[in-house]
Amino acid sequence: MNELNLLSIIKYREKWGIIYMNIKELSLKYKDYMIELRRYFHRHPELSFQEYATSKKIKEELDKMGIPYKSGDNNTAILATIEGFKKGKTIALRSDLDALKVTECTNLEYKSENIGSMHACGHDAHMASLLGAAKILKDIQNDIPGTVKLIFQPGEEMGKGAEKLIEQGFLDGIDSIFGIHVISDIKCGKISIDAGPRMASADNFKIKVIGKGCHGARPNQGTDALVTASSIVLNLQSLVSREIDPLEPVVVTIGTLISGTQYNIVADSAEMTGTARCFNNEVRKKIPEIMKRIIENTAKAYGAEAMLEYDFAVAPVINDSKLSVIGEAAAEKILSKDALLKNTKLLISEDFSSYLAKVPGIFALVGAGNEKKEAIYPHHNEKFTVDEDCLQISSALHAQYAYDYLNANDL
Template sequence: MTTALSQQLISWRRELHKNPELSGEEFATTERIRRWLDQANIRQLNYPLKTGVIAEIGSGEPLIALRADIDALPIEESSGVDFSSQHAGVMHACGHDVHSSVMLGAALLLKAREAELTGRVRILFQPAEETFTGAQQLIDAGVLKDVQAIFGMHNAPELPVGTFSARGGPFYANVDRFVIRVTGKGAHAARPQEGVDSIVTASQIVTALQTLPSRSFSSLESVVVSVTRFHGGNTWNVLPQTVELEGTVRTHNNSVRAAIPEKIRQVIQGVAAAFGAQVELEWQAGPPALVNTEHWATFSQQVAAESGYRLKPAEIQMGGEDFAFYLHHVPGVFVSIGSASEYGLHHPQFNPDEALILPAADYFARLAEQALSSLTQSTPQAVNA
């Protein structure tokens, strides 16, 4: 690993950071990545994608994949770094610029050792992770065809640089979204008895929903119900006719996940009936739980230890990650690498330590090489265990 390569990857990361693009709009980001890959003579595959880049290194079989995400968030940056976002209201507040730089670095390292690879490494620079649509776009385009294992990462701001965390089995949660519309009867704020107060009804619904994790399901189950948007009314002296709530449910148990919508419907209908209001629920199923393959989780930890990382047991996460879609098609593992930011993911002051980039790039290059060697020597049953 050289200082020049580290400086190059940090430079690319900062260029991406200054020019963030929202999910599905990563046109300039796509062109930048294409240009950098072209400069390194890394071949790119032609898939029917609006944004995103698929690169490949090596030849023959087996074939494994590495994945980076490239989109940003609708957040106004306030980190104060001198390479802050130049696009108002858009920021790489989740570190996808870091993930892209890591996989670009892995691509360069693998390209330098291409002649020694015992197969092919396909690198996915995926759009639209934040909207949980990008992975499925790539799957539908056929990028997983013949892929025998897939690997990805997320930076972990709560962990020090040089720390690595992974686990076999369930890791990230099922992610579902709901919208609740409460319809009452508008009235003058001074004469509430003449109406049906949708704000009071909606407020009671918010409180009642919090009983679901503790009273409708076992306390041993991981269930989070969060109302994140409450919108109603447009002036100070009128009780609004309607209020709209929006939020998310996070689970790991698929049986619990399947039962939640009806439980929510029962709660909101009961509360609405008590206040004389009408209510409707819109349910939007998001990405499934991310479940790592046990074999590849152990394998990834072994390579991390050889690469000099300090291993830390991974805790189950309630966040979501559309890498889960890939793992429903092929085995693999999603890992956490420490980024030591004082402020967490999706915060306007999020500022990961760039010292993680080069070691992570070296790690994924090693992981890819060793995974290819392992697949060459192993039976399919062994790696799918």
């Protein structure tokens, strides 16, 4: 089936217009509910794989709605199920749970009560939105031709949560998956949901340099690991500027460099850590190969040795082209065509990519920025917040996309 035929199915089936209006109206009906929930989660943040009170609160809300669920191995992950009026496809909607090791510096009435922990990435909004979507889908349950699964995932900030849930069978029987991330860099009322790369890979590496220590007054008697490491840092910058197609966004960042013991001793070793990011899986494979060559040859030039340890941690998030057609149509229904953004890429990462390696799906970026509401700070900042209007938009998008996907033929 081509994309034009798929789009016409989505737009012109008569009964969809009725559900479309219901979903918009219901999302507005539950807006205050979602705001209250988001503020509760914001006030009580919990770190990765420690989201016990958070999970308990979500289970309480699901119990009130009469939605059955099961827990994951560590009792924080949740897989809830909404069965439609007949058998059909099964779609999963996913939210993350965890907060960050950040001390909040806002004046919000509902600021974090857990010192040193903060929802500085919007996961509080994700949970509230998905619970709002659960209410909407429960209300229209008799019109859903299939099954909707709700995944509440721990440990996203560590990049390991999705993999753990896949190992526990959370994707068993799932035909497709959908996720949302609210973004403060995008104005509230805008959505990016088109095909192709949305978020970058995030791989981690460690570089060890071995030299030979000596007195700082007689450096010729040793091999300076610190000078060698400094040259490696500088030479690695040519990887992006001279070895990768300039049309391919790539970042290689050295975040730490530890070397030396005293001001008058030539360092005998050095250790660096960093991250590499890109949107192209073929480019991703080449990065450690190029790094290894640069690192080893730079060290050799100084008479030292160097080793690279490289971890392929999180893959890029790349939206399926057919499913993006459904997603854009759903976004038009709940907002407008003018709300759609094209080719919005972020070099931050998301372990949602682990699900996409197993089943087809798409990931939406929902605007949450608003200067008038001081929602202007970047993610992971101690003053981060969102325009809470994004909750209603996110919940409606979850529900509308799920309904449209389950009604689409030939997928």
